[in-house]
Amino acid sequence: MRHLTVEPLIASLLMMHLHGAAAVTHSMKYFFTASSGVTNFPEFVIVGLVDDVKMVHYDSNTRREEPKQDWMIRATADDPQYWQRNTELSMSNQQVYKANMEIAKQRFNQTGGVHIFQRMVGCEWDDDDETNEVEGYSQYGYDGEDFISFDLKTETYIAPKQQAVITKHKWDNNRAKIAQDKNYLTHICPDWGKKYVKYGRSSLMRTELPSVSLLQKTSSSPVSCHATGFYPDRATLFWRKDGEELHEDVDLGEILPNHDGSFQMSADLELSSVAAADWRRYDCVFQLSGVKEDIVTRLDEKEIRTNEEKPAYITFIIIIIIAAVALLALIIAVGGVMFHRNGKAPFRI
Incomplete structure (x- = not known):
């Protein structure tokens, strides 16, 4: 029901x-x-x-x-x-x-x-x-x-x-x-x-591909693969290791609407027990229904965006996102x- x-x-x-x-x-x-x-x-x-x-x-x-x-x-x-x-x-x-x-x-x-x-x-x-x-x-x-x-x-x-x-x-x-x-x-x-x-x-x-970013609150937090701006909502986001889809240590978020009619979603990967040398074995994959090519983002510490040094800013962003989602x-x-x-x-x- x-x-x-x-x-x-x-x-x-x-x-x-x-x-x-x-x-x-x-x-x-x-x-x-x-x-x-x-x-x-x-x-x-x-x-x-x-x-x-x-x-x-x-x-x-x-x-x-x-x-x-x-x-x-x-x-x-x-x-x-x-x-x-x-x-x-x-x-x-x-x-x-x-x-x-x-x-x-x-x-x-x-x-x-x-x-x-x-x-x-x-x-x-x-x-x-x-x-x-x-x-x-x-x-x-x-x-x-x-x-x-x-x-x-x-x-x-x-x-x-x-x-x-x-x-x-x-x-x-x-x-x-x-x-x-x-x-x-x-x-x-x-x-x-x-x-x-x-x-x-x-x-x-219509079909719109997203921008995909790697985000991390602090150096000890999970790495979030965040895709935003895609349409339609028939999409999948997941993490892979050595080409195999991961299910453990992955927290998949829901598909959420953006204010412009597009959508966003994220998938968090817990890396606390992974050696830094093994990070290159991981990548994030975004798939959109009707689109043949996947968007693959390799886990690279240099590509991770973090606001660890700007806690006030990240808090402000989180508040805005929560308020926008709650209003919608x-x-x-x-x-x-x-x-x-x-x-x-x-x-x-």
């Missing part, structure tokens, strides 16, 4: 060693969040993504759904009422999920405090799959834990929380809702997702969802 928290979302990013022969998987997903007790933040936010690139945004402060990519404007140019209609849908979602928040608080016997009610809905498909098979998912979460989800195969709802059982019974007996959810996940979502990919292909399907994670987490070409408002729990 997919979780609505940010970490599992990042962890689910596709990683592979395959190069040009790898199949291309696309996705469209919407995140929405109703919040209670969160100061200086909208009570309701919608974020839509195609291939994990933010394409639309709505929040209860602006009360407007807006495109976040130029190609989204082109993709909807044939429908002059598109943004107005979806703004109205988003405003309808806002009211329903505000009510759902209050219902959830009652079910959990809560009054004040900070609470989050979320939904993630979307689909994935393979460009090369002649069967047109689509994986769809629709999940609700409350305060960071799964609340209820739709099982597309059985066409039933799964309630991992006792407080959601009443919702499960209610929705399992609502054939109209089941048909609506199934139709969205298997037809509406992939149809619109493919249209957006078509218009955004030049951006979404918050933006992704507090998302929303709407249905294109689907006039029915969302259901109360």
Whole structure:
């Protein structure tokens, strides 16, 4: 079961060693969040993504759904009422999920405090799959834990929380809702997702190689191989010794987004028990899906960048990176969802 928290979302990013022969998987997903007790933040936010690139945004402060990519404007140019209609849908979602928040608080016997009610809905498909098979998912979460989800195969709802059982019974007996959810996940979502990919292909399907650096905080710290600025996120980074991939003494980090839409990742190698003369036997390898040539960086003490003599500077950089990643994670987490070409408002729990 997919979780609505940010970490599992990042962890689910596709990683592979395959190069040009790898199949291309696309996705469209919407995140929405109703919040209670969160100061200086909208009570309701919608974020839509195609291939994990933010394409639309709505929040209860602006009360407007807006495109976040130029190609989204082109993709909807044939429908002059598109943004107005979806703004109205988003405003309808806002009211329903505000009510759902209050219902959830009652079910959990809560009054004040900070609470989050979320939904993630979307689909994935393979460009090369002649069967047109689509994986769809629709999940609700409350305060960071799964609340209820739709099982597309059985066409039933799964309630991992006792407080959601009443919702499960209610929705399992609502054939109209089941048909609506199934139709969205298997037809509406992939149809619109493919249209957006078509218009955004030049951006979404681009290939950008990273800059790769060797970093070390102090002379006794692990050496970090850091790759940044690559796109797409289907990439692999690993250390080798004498041409063989290492698994021990290696700490592989997650793929993280940069502010410009590219990605970064790092792999740390512990060298405390390695003699200096043996360093030349190690190298770091970066592989990007669709690119035949690897980027190989040999472990060389002269090439390692360190801020050991400037602790204040490295601390400042770390703070900036942590703050940037935390902000982006918050933006992704507090998302929303709407249905294109689907006039029915969302259901109360």
